[in-house]
Amino acid sequence: xxxxxxxxxxxxxxxxxxxxxxxxxxxxxxxxxxxxxxxxxxxxxxxxxxxxxxxxxxxxxxxxxxxxxxxxxxxxxxxxxxxxxxxxxxxxxxxxxx
Amino acid sequence: xxxxxxxxxxxxxxxxxxxxxxxxxxxxxxxxxxxxxxxxxxxxxxxxxxxxxxxxxxxxxxxxxxxxxxxxxxxxxxxxxxxxxxxxxxxxxxxxxxxxxxxxxxxxxxxxxxxxxxxxxxxxxxxxxxxxxxxxxxxxxxxxxxxxxxxxxxxxxxxxxxxxxxxxxxxxxxxxxxxxxxxxxxxxxxxxxxxxxxxxxxxxxxxxxxxxxxxxxxxxxxxxxxxxxxxxxxxxxxxxxxxxxxxxxxxxxxxxxxxxxxxxxxxxxxxxxxxxxxxxxxxxxxxxxxxxxxxxxxxxxxxxxxxxxxxxxxxxxxxxxxxxxxxxxxxxxxxxxxxxxxxxx
Numbered sequence: 001x002x003x004x005x006x007x008x009x010x011x012x013x014x015x016x017x018x019x020x021x022x023x024x025x026x027x028x029x030x031x032x033x034x035x036x037x038x039x040x041x042x043x044x045x046x047x048x049x050x051x052x053x054x055x056x057x058x059x060x061x062x063x064x065x066x067x068x069x070x071x072x073x074x075x076x077x078x079x080x081x082x083x084x085x086x087x088x089x090x091x092x093x094x095x096x097x098x
Numbered sequence: 099x100x101x102x103x104x105x106x107x108x109x110x111x112x113x114x115x116x117x118x119x120x121x122x123x124x125x126x127x128x129x130x131x132x133x134x135x136x137x138x139x140x141x142x143x144x145x146x147x148x149x150x151x152x153x154x155x156x157x158x159x160x161x162x163x164x165x166x167x168x169x170x171x172x173x174x175x176x177x178x179x180x181x182x183x184x185x186x187x188x189x190x191x192x193x194x195x196x197x198x199x200x201x202x203x204x205x206x207x208x209x210x211x212x213x214x215x216x217x218x219x220x221x222x223x224x225x226x227x228x229x230x231x232x233x234x235x236x237x238x239x240x241x242x243x244x245x246x247x248x249x250x251x252x253x254x255x256x257x258x259x260x261x262x263x264x265x266x267x268x269x270x271x272x273x274x275x276x277x278x279x280x281x282x283x284x285x286x287x288x289x290x291x292x293x294x295x296x297x298x299x300x301x302x303x304x305x306x307x308x309x310x311x312x313x314x315x316x317x318x319x320x321x322x323x324x325x326x327x328x329x330x331x332x333x334x335x336x337x338x339x340x341x342x343x344x345x346x347x348x349x350x351x352x353x354x355x356x357x358x359x360x361x362x363x364x365x366x367x368x369x370x371x372x373x374x375x376x377x378x379x380x381x382x383x384x385x386x387x388x389x390x391x392x393x394x395x396x397x398x399x400x401x402x403x404x405x406x407x408x409x410x411x412x413x414x415x416x417x418x419x420x421x422x423x424x425x426x427x428x429x430x431x432x433x434x435x436x437x438x439x440x441x442x443x
């Protein structure tokens with residue numbers, strides 16, 4: 001497996017926090033950003049985009065191969081390799097709601 | 099498992115005098131009801147534990163007198179390979195929150211007075227053909243099946259005592275006493291501030307009993323959080339640290355949910371509630387906020403996931419409430435407290 005510098009699309013695996021919801025993406029565009037991929041996958045995986053009050057939730061994609069959270073602006077072709085697994089991890093509050 | 103929607107639902111609101119206020123599209127979250135339906139039939143052995151390729155549909159249940167387009171509820175129907183579809187029916191009370199949100203909109207538009215009573219009905223109309231997705235991503239659901247291993251339910255029941263009301267339709271959940279002991283220690287150590295952890299454990303299947311049940315074996319303290327007296331923020335670093343801890347254990351455990359504390363004694367101080375009022379306050383026990391539920395939805399969406407709340411009040415010893423998905427809604431539920439600290443499978 002090598003960096004996809006010359007390919008336009010690469011396959012990836014995306015998981016939720018629990019690891020119990022996993023989706024394979026056959027053709028993640030290498031020119032897109034990680035943020036664009038996360039945004040699109042939230043819908044595909046039916047993960048909530050908003051908290052209970054309707055405010056947007058932020059998710060970070062954790063690249064398991066490197067054990068780091070990717071910056072949303074990183075380009076897929078620069079940061080990821082074929083078959084990489086990303087975990088979408090939200091910043092989210094439990095609490096009274098105020 | 100994909101979910102399709104041949105109908106579109108809407109709530110129609112009426113003012114107290116019967117005047118129609120208008121209709122609002124019902125954009126509800128169908129996932130918890132879908133998850134519950136799927137797991138209900140998996141527990142009973144009527145649906146494979148690995149069911150990614152199976153199609154599910156949300157269809158209206160027509161109101162018996164008025165008929166279409168009025169609904170008395172909705173049905174989630176799962177295509178069972180080689181057999182009749184499996185289905186669960188849900189009432190229109192599942193649309194209550196949407197009706198309340200719609201009422202707020204009508205208040206803003208001055209069509210309804212603040213505090214004025216209203217009623218609602220749910221209607222459904224055939225959905226127009228869906229346009230092709232604008233997304234170029236080719237995505238396949240590769241989720242693992244229900245990670246259940248064989249074990250005897252009776253062997254767990256023999257060494258456990260019930261806590262709270264256990265409904266016969268709920269998946270049995272067995273909790274190691276160590277989990278609650280550690281949660282209590284952490285709650286007391288952080289008194290006045292919300293704290294929490296990630297619950298891990300095993301799913302067991304007793305084929306003879308036709309049941310799947312859960313064992314909560316441990317809690318992983320939630321690190322990299324920020325807590326106040328009214329909230330606990332789980333960050334991406336929290337989940338990453340929990341992942342690392344889970345892997346280090348190498349015991350085949352999976353995520354089962356989360357626990358967190360409710361420093362009710364602190365909430366009461368802010369409201370200067372009397373001791374008598376504190377004892378009957380709905381926040382004191384079995385309270386799970388919309389925010390608490392949102393954590394479940396975002397991080398632990400499977401129907402077998404559970405949450406535990408440590409109720410820290412000024413008038414009684416620490417108590418624990420458990421919550422789980424029952425009929426598509428997160429509700430208080432009972433559990434079994436194991437008498438030993440180790441897995442007995």
